[in-house]
């Protein structure tokens with residue numbers, strides 16, 4: 001079952017005995033996403049050291065995962081600045097699933113007040129102790145937590161837009177699976193470009209660029225809606241016990257693996273991801289998810305969106321409107337989380 005969930009590229013890489021020395025850090029490692037994500041990273045031979053941090057339970061999860069008989073070293077850290085520093089130092093990749101998940105009836109934006117400060121504080125530690133790492137933000141609302149992370153790194157003078165990623169891989173994973181269910185095909189052969197952001201209408205699947213540009217009418221409406229609101233499907237089914245964790249762990253592990261392969265010199269590694277992007281900067285969307293080619297320096301090339309049909313243009317307009325608001329919120333909220341950054345910097349002087 002595990003095998004069939006892996007992409008061809010991932011299967012290939014998982015069977016390679018890699019020479020890389022790569023420390024990967026998970027912040028929020030004891031959570032619903034953190035635990036299976038850490039397990040999948042333990043199975044990746046490109047990861048040589050796995051550092052697991054959480055405000056509670058990091059060392060326990062690390063002890064458990066460390067018994068899996070792959071070569072990587074696993075370390076777990078207790079809550080606090082010392083543990084955080086040790087977890088981050090020397091990291092090539094830092095994944096941040098730390099944060100509160102949704103309950104039924106909530107939007108991802110409703111998580112802003114809680115998660116913005118969690119991500120801000122972890123980003124501050126990452127800027128201090130792993131300024132050159134690839135930072136992969138999973139915590140919601142991704143449309144806002146990524147710009148917050150950028151502001152924190154800027155305030156520390158270490159911002160490199162090529163190294164900051166909002167993880168939107170789950171949208172692409174869902175699109176591939178849902179279209180394969182509809183068409184009775186193998187999802188491994190179904191690639192659907194998904195652009196925009198990571199919440200509701202900001203998620204824009206480009207079916208016209210998939211293997212099935214013919215899907216239209218009510219079937220298309222239903223499929224697009226399912227891709228846009230796939231997260232709600234899981235939140236509803238979990239009935240108060242959180243949101244997607246296992247599929248997200250798979251998606252996060254796929255994104256981390258793509259960066260590790262690109263760092264090892266593999267060419268043509270392309271993943272959709274939410275990065276600082278020129279594509280719709282004129283619409284106040286300085287961050288945008290699209291196909292991005294990865295390289296040893298992180299972002300190598302942001303691919304153009306390609307041709308959209310009228311239906312997709314109709315999806316993109318409200319997506320850009322919402323996304324611009326989500327991005328602006330990261331710096332414009334009255335009780336600006338950036339005050340926290342400035343205050344913290346002031347305290348250090």
Ligand SMILES: NC(=O)c1ccc[n+]([C@@H]2O[C@H](COP(=O)([O-])OP(=O)(O)OC[C@H]3O[C@@H](n4cnc5c(N)ncnc54)[C@H](O)[C@@H]3O)[C@@H](O)[C@H]2O)c1
Nearest residue numbers: 028030031032033054055098099100101138139140170248
């Ligand atoms: N990007 C995506 O596609 C995607 C998909 C699913 C979930 N998410 C988001 O990921 C986040 C985590 O979801 P989950 O289901 O794993 O939640 P969870 O509550 O199961 O786990 C969160 C973990 O974060 C830890 N944590 C909280 N504050 C912390 C801090 N300051 N430092 C370190 N660890 C801290 C908690 O102790 C907990 O173990 C949520 O915000 C959720 O909305 C994003």
Ligand SMILES: O=C(O)C[C@H](O)C(=O)O
Nearest residue numbers: 102108140231232243244
């Ligand atoms: O839906 C959520 O809140 C979690 C995540 O963003 C998802 O898409 O599953």
